[in-house]
Amino acid sequence: MASLTQRTSGLVQRRTEATRSAAVDKEREPDAEEEDARRGEEDEDDKGDSKETRLTLMEEVLLLGLKDREGYTSFWNDCISSGLRGCMLVELALRGRLQLEACGMRRKSLLSRKVICKSDAPTGDVLLDEALKHIKETQPPETVQSWIELLSGETWSPFKLHYQLRNVRERLAKNLVEKGVLTTEKQNFLLFDMTTHPLTNSTIKQRLVKKVQDSVLEKWVNDPHRMDKRLLSLILLAHSSDVLENAFAPLQDEQYDLGMKRVHTLLELEPEKESTKVGANELMWAVVAAFTK
Secondary structure (H helix, E strand, O other): HHHHHHHHHHHHHHHHHHHHHHHHHHHHHHHHHHHHHHHHHHHOOOOOOOOOOOOOOOHHHHHHHHHOOOOOOOOOOOOHHHHHHHHHHHHHHHOOOOOOOOOOOOOOOOHEEEEEEOOOOOOOOHHHHHHHHHHHHHHOOOHHHHHHHHHHHHOOOOHHHHHHOOOHHHHHHHHHOOOOOOOOOEEEEEOOEEEEOOOHHHHHHHHHHHHHHHHOOOOOOHHHOOOHHHHHHHHHHHHOOOOOOOOOOOOOOHHHHHHHHHHHHHHEEEEOOOOOOOOOOOOHHHHHHHOOO
């Protein structure tokens, strides 16, 4: 009888331990699923690229804006600075680091909702990690519009100037040099010397340009929610940065007109409405709203 009691006691103990393990695993499931989904999304985004040439949204937008031989962006482009900051916020959102606060019962608008740090895990990109650190440590939180202005240095408050990310274009260009896409040269402009970054790997840029062209021509799906989120973000943010037309310049007139017509279809979407649809990334649409308001 004593041995039967011991066996029964051991069985209960093992069942209790199994129940506890199952509960722990159940608690871990959402995080694991979220991580797997995010990893899968990143793998899908990077399909066709080697590890060394995977580009961030900021790098892609800058590459579209750079003159191939001259190695610098147009002196007349005053949109790319804020556009690159928008790219950072979207990149961090797509990587699962940032999200918007809950909209609440009163359904706050995208531009009035605060940006919340979802995860402070390093991204491996210095600029992204710098922006993420600012957002994580700032209390109370700021909106998307505020962060674009703060990271660009467009603030009148001397107490907020430390949020500015300096030399962003130069730092992104150096990233592209390290990835073998650009090179570094010095050019003389009469009164001053300037460091430039001409294109060396035309294959990477051609692939990028073709990806943008195909998204609104051969691979057009006529539904933004069936498009890859990163590609949709690239098109909208490249337009906000005034570099999208560079990708369409080589097209024939008919293709150019069709492509731009479809881009305008995307630009006419209502971010508030699109952000409520299943699978939408709210922060991405908030950034779009900030540039199209």
